[in-house]
Amino acid sequence: MKKVLIIGAGPSGIFSALELIKQKFDGEITLVEQGRKIENRSCPKFKTKECVHCKPYCNITSGFSGAGAFSDGKLSLGYEVGGDLPTLIGENNIEELISYTDKIYLEFGADTRVEGAEETEEIREIRKAASIAGLKLVDCPIRHLGTEKAHELYLAIENFLIQNGVNLLAEKTCEDLIIENGTCVGAIVDGEKIYADIVIAATGRKGADWLENVCKAHGIEREAGVVDIGVRVEVRNEIMQKVNDALYESKLIGYPKPFCNKVRTFCQNPGGFVAQENYDNNLAVVNGHSYKELKSNNTNLAILCSHKFTYPFDDSIAYAKKVGEMANMLGNGRILVQRLGDIKAGKRTWEKELSRTNVKPTLPDAVAGDITSAIPYRTMISILGFIEQMDKVVPGFGSDETLLYAPELKFYSNRVKMDKKLNTSVKNLYCLGDASGWTRGLMMSSAMGVYLARQLVK
Numbered sequence: 520m521k522k523v524l525i526i527g528a529g530p531s532g533i534f535s536a537l538e539l540i541k542q543k544f545d546g547e548i549t550l551v552e553q554g555r556k557i558e559n560r561s562c563p564k565f566k567t568k569e570c571v572h573c574k575p576y577c578n579i580t581s582g583f584s585g586a587g588a589f590s591d592g593k594l595s596l597g598y599e600v601g602g603d604l605p606t607l608i609g610e611n612n613i614e615e616l617i618s619y620t621d622k623i624y625l626e627f628g629a630d631t632r633v634e635g636a637e638e639t640e641e642i643r644e645i646r647k648a649a650s651i652a653g654l655k656l657v658d659c660p661i662r663h664l665g666t667e668k669a670h671e672l673y674l675a676i677e678n679f680l681i682q683n684g685v686n687l688l689a690e691k692t693c694e695d696l697i698i699e700n701g702t703c704v705g706a707i708v709d710g711e712k713i714y715a716d717i718v719i720a721a722t723g724r725k726g727a728d729w730l731e732n733v734c735k736a737h738g739i740e741r742e743a744g745v746v747d748i749g750v751r752v753e754v755r756n757e758i759m760q761k762v763n764d765a766l767y768e769s770k771l772i773g774y775p776k777p778f779c780n781k782v783r784t785f786c787q788n789p790g791g792f793v794a795q796e797n798y799d800n801n802l803a804v805v806n807g808h809s810y811k812e813l814k815s816n817n818t819n820l821a822i823l824c825s826h827k828f829t830y831p832f833d834d835s836i837a838y839a840k841k842v843g844e845m846a847n848m849l850g851n852g853r854i855l856v857q858r859l860g861d862i863k864a865g866k867r868t869w870e871k872e873l874s875r876t877n878v879k880p881t882l883p884d885a886v887a888g889d890i891t892s893a894i895p896y897r898t899m900i901s902i903l904g905f906i907e908q909m910d911k912v913v914p915g916f917g918s919d920e921t922l923l924y925a926p927e928l929k930f931y932s933n934r935v936k937m938d939k940k941l942n943t944s945v946k947n948l949y950c951l952g953d954a955s956g957w958t959r960g961l962m963m964s965s966a967m968g969v970y971l972a973r974q975l976v977k
Contacts, residue, residue: 520545520546520547521545521546521547521716521717522546522547522549522714522715522716522717523539523544523546523547523548523549523715523716523717523718523719523975524549524551524705524706524713524715524717524718524719525548525549525550525551525719525721526551526693526706526718526719526720526721526722527551527552527553527585527720527721527722527723527726527952527954528550528551528552528554528582528583528584528585528687528689528721529584529585529586529721529722529723529952529953529964530584530585530723530952530961530964530965530968531721531723531951531952531953531955531958531964531965531967531968532550532719532721532951532952532968533550533583533584533673533676533680533965533968534620534623534964534965534966534967534968534969534972535719535721535951535968535969535971535972536548536550536680536685536968536972537623537676537679537680537968537969537972538968538969538972538973539972539975539976540680540683540684540685542972542973542976543976544972544975544976546716547684547686548684548685548686549685549686549688549713549715550680550685550686550687550688551688551691551693551706551708551713552582552583552687552688552689552690552691553576553581553690553691553692553693553726554576554580554581554582554583554689554690555581555582555583555689555690556582556583556677556687556689557582557583557584557670557673557674557677558674558677559582559689560582560583562579569853569883569884570795570797570803570853570884573797577796577797577798579794579796579797580725580796580797580798581725582689583673583677583687583689584669584673584676584677585723585724585725586723586724586725586796586806592663592664592665592666592668592669592672592809592961593661593662593663593664593768593786593809593960593961594621594624594629594661594662594663594664594961594962595659595660595661595770595960595961595962595963596617596621596633596636596659596660596661596662596962597617597657597658597659597660598610598613598614598617599657599658599659600657600659600770600960600963601958601959601960601962601963601964602953602957602958602959602960602963603934603957604957604958604963604966604967607937607939607957608939608970609939612970613963613966616966616969616970617962617963617966619966619969620962620965620966620969621662621962623965623969624662624664624672624965627672627675627676627679628668628671628672628675629662629664629668629672630662630663630664630665630668630811632662632663633660633661633662634660634661634662634663634766634767634768635658635659635660635661635765635766635767635768636660639765641761641764641765642765642766645761645762645765645766645769645912648911648912649771649912651911652773652908652909652911652912653773653774653775653908654771654772654773654908654909654912655771655772655773656769656770656771657770657771657772659768659770661766661767661768663767663809663811665809665810665811665812666808666809666810666811667810667811667812667813668811688708691708691709692708692709693706693707693708693722693729694706694707694708694709694710695707695733695736696718696720696733696737696948697712697714698737698945698948701945701946702945702946702947703718703945703946703947703948704718704947705718706718716947717947717949717975718947718948718949719949719950719951719971720733720948720949720950720951720954720955721950721951721952721954721968722952722954723952723953723954723964724929724930724931724953724954725798725799725930726954727836727930727931727953727954727956728799728836728840728930729954730935730950730954730955731834731836731933734933734935737945738944739935739943739944739945739948740935740936740943740944741933741934741935741936741956742933742934742936743827743828743829743833743835743933743934744827744835744931744933744934744956745825745826745827745835745931745956746825746826746827746828746835746836746838746839746928746929746930746931747785747823747824747825747826747839747927747928747929747931748823748824748826748839748842748894748895748898748926748927748928749782749821749822749823749824749898749902749925749926749927749928750805750821750822750890750894750902750923750924750925750926750927751793751805751806751807751819751820751821751923751924751925751927752819752820752821752822752906752916752921752922752923752924753793753817753818753819753878753880753881753921753922753923753924754817754818754819754878754915754916754918754921754922755816755817755818755877755878756789756790756815756816756817756818758818758913758914758915758916758918759787759789759818759913759916761913762787762912762913763787763789763818767787767789768786768787768820769784769787769820769912770783770784770785771783771784771909771912772784773904773905773908775900775901775904775905775907775908776904777900778897778900778901780824780825780826780897780898780901781824781825782822782823782824782825782901782902782904782905783822783823783825784820784821784822784823784909785820785821785822785823785929786806786807786820786821787807787818787819787820788807788808788809788818788819788820789809789818790809790814790815790816790817790818791807791808791809791810791814791815791817791818791819791881792807792808792809792810792813792815792819792881792882793805793806793807793819793854793880793881793882793885793924794806794807794808794882795853795854795882795884795885798930801847801852802840802843802844802847803843803847803850803852803853803854804843804854804926804927804928805854805882805924805925805926805927806821806927807819807820807821815881816879817878817879817881819881821927822902822905822906822909822927823927823929824897824898824901824902824905826838826839826898833933834933835931835933836930836931836933839928839930840928842893842894842895842898842926842928843926843928845892845893846890846893846894846925846926847926848893849886849888849889849890849892849893850885850886850888851886853884853885853886854882854884854885854886854924854925854926855885855886855887855888855889855890855893855924855925855926856868856873856880856882856885856886856887856888856890856922856923856924856925857887857888857889857890857891857922857923857925858872858873858876858919858920858921858922858923859906859917859918859919859920859921859922859923860918860919860920860921861889861919862890862891862903862923863919866889867887867888867889868887868888868889869887870887872887873887873922876920876922877920878920878921878922880922882924885924890923890924890925890926893925893926894925894926906921929959930953931953931954931956931959933956934955934956934957935950935955935956935957937949937950937955937957940974941967941970941971941974949971951964951967951968951971952964952967952968955967
């Protein structure tokens with residue numbers, strides 16, 4: 520009987536196991552997850568109103584389904600969004616995979632409503648305004664799970680996997696891979712050697728640093744990847760209403776001067792809440808959540824600036840972490856928030872000034888301060904230029920009372936080299952999801968898991 524060992528129970532790991540079951544794989548599947556089972560995951564902040572730095576791992580970023588269980592739960596149904604997997608396996612393959620994977624999400628209870636699926640006059644007007652402002656509006660229908668509904672959906676998937684024989688090892692840490700003569704034969708989990716015929720590293724965005732270190736230690740071939748550094752922007756719902764109603768999430772891309780780095784919007788949450796997530800070594804980063812039922816008066820979204828380092832420095836994750844550590848230091852371990860008007864005026868924001876604004880922060884324990892003292896000059900100038908462009912598409916987006924939270928960081932490993940069948944330079948070792956450097960987000964990671972399972976069954 521063949522044995523498959525999956526390291527990481529995020530979307531890519533989960534969906535590789537799901538598809539193996541659906542394809543009648545006649546073997547043993549073990550799924551190792553550093554965090555808890557989903558039914559045991561909860562964030563104390565709902566009661567304490569401030570982050571208590573859960574140990575040993577943050578319950579928002581670690582556990583079955585990864586950060587997906589507590590994110591806003593948006594499934595991007597267009598292949599132009601979600602990373603570079605289409606360039607590896609082909610756009611036609613991706614379109615079919617997204618459609619197939621979406622049906623699985625529907626089977627487990629995803630909302631049947633799709634946002635932004637029709638070409639309306641309102642969408643055409645937004646696209647025209649974006650074009651005039653020098654931005655590109657990416658067509659991408661969205662299926663919104665909702666933070667609380669995502670939790671229920673992934674619980675149903677967890678139960679399905681267990682009922683179908685998957686050995687789920689929760690609260691277990693994978694320390695290293697076992698590689699012998701160029702072949703991966705297993706992994707070391709909490710000091711115990713687990714041997715397998717196939718090993719799948721699907722450690723997610725949180726595990727990108729771990730996978731990077733493993734690649735370095737074992738000589739697994741990879742190439743320089745991209746890191747996204749940015750801010751989480753929060754405005755009143757009234758400002759974003761036209762875009763929210765027409766698209767729910769506007770995916771806009773620009774290359775503002777003078778540096779022309781790629782800058783994009785990401786994870787838009789109408790009526791949502793700004794949230795804090797904690798990575799290893801107490802690194803606090805900002806994110807956004809959007810519930811199906813619970814709503815705020817604000818809309819938040821990320822503005823991310825992409826950076827790629829090659830020579831003589833190529834450790835993009837380390838660079839982003841240093842930026843995050845600087846912001847955390849200025850916020851005394853918490854998320855920084857600053858009014859856009861204060862940035863333009865060259866001053867920090869004070870708590871009393873936040874109380875006078877129309878935009879009331881939905882992250883109550885964020886610290887008013889100066890994010891420009893932490894965000895690199897190139898990144899900050901690019902973000903401010905992008906906000907000016909956004910203001911032409913969404914009047915009021917660039918107003919003085921707009922709030923900027925930092926740091927918003929998206930960690931991706933240096934991209935693991937692989938062929939169209941996802942073979943890496945180490946035999947029987949496969950790398951999936953955001954940690955592989957090939958995907959970004961729930962849908963594309965899930966689809967990559969499905970694709971690999973099909974390759975293995977073949």
